[in-house]
Amino acid sequence: MFLQNAVADLLNEADWTFALAECIHIGGFAVGVGSIALVDFRLLNLGMRHETAARILKYTEPWTLIALVFVIFSGAALFLSQTEIYLVNQIFPIKMYVLAAALIYNFTIHRKVATMKDPPPVLSKLVAAVSLLLWVSIVFGGIFTGFLI
C-alpha cells in the first residue's frame, strides 16, 4: 500500500513523470523485443545467416534482460499510479497473462531451441513464430489497454 501510494503520488503530481515512465516503457520494449526479434529472424532463416542463433542469443541476451528490467519496472510504476483503472480493465489482465507466458517461453523453450546445435528447421521456425506472436500480442495488449481506459 505504501509503495502504491508513493508511486501514485510521484507519477500523478508532476506532469512529466507519467510521460517519462511511458517513454522508458516504449524505449525498453523496442530494445527488448527488437533484440529477441534478431534471434527469431535468424531462427526463421531470414537474416544474419553467417551466425548461429546461439551466438546471436549470446550477444543479445544481456540487452534483452536489461531492457526487460526497464520495461517491467516502468510498467509497474504506470500500473501503481492508477491501479483502480487497470484493475477493472478487460484487456490488461490478458496482457499480463500473455506477458507471463512470453517471459517463461523466452527463457525456456525459446532459449533451448536457439542454443541447440542443429535444431530441425520446422522446430526453429515454429519456435520463432510463436515468440514473435507472443511479443507482438503484448504490444497490441498495451495499446488496447490504453484505449479501454
Next chain:
Amino acid sequence: MAIAHSIQSIGFLSDFSESVLAYPIVMSIHLTCIALFGGMILMTNLRLLGLTFKSVTITDMVTSLRLYKRVGGAVMIATGLLLATCEAEKYSPNPLFWTKMVILGLIGVHGLAFRPIVYNRTEELDKSPVIPTKVKIAAILSLALWTAMFTMGRLIAYWDTD
C-alpha cells in the same frame, strides 16, 4: 485549419477515426514496427559502437536485415500517416507533432549523409582494426534521433490546446 478539417473529413479517414477497432489496430501495428525494426536499428547502432556483436561483421549486421528494416520503416510511416491525417485538426496545431516531423526529416538527412561514408562502405569498415570515429558519430546520432522520435511520438498525446 480549413485544410486540416478537409483532410480528416475524407471519407475513409473519418470512418477510420470513428472505428472502435481500426484505430487501435493501426496504432498497434505502428508500435509493433517500432519494437521490431526500431529495436533492430538500435542493435545495429550498438554494433557500430562496438558494444555488442563484436564477432559479427558490420556488413552482416547492416545489410542482412536491411530489407526488413526498410519494409518496417515503410509500414511505420504509412500507419503513422493514417493516424495523423485522420485527426489532422488535432495534430496540425500541435508543436510536438511538428517536432516529430522535423526529427523524421533529420533521420532522412542522417541516412543521406552517412550512407556514402558509413552504411555503404561496411566491407571497408570491417577491415579497419578500430571502429572509425565517423562510424561512432553516425551510430550515436542515429540512437539520439530515434530516441527523440519515439519520445516525441508519446509526448504528442500530452500537448493541450488550452
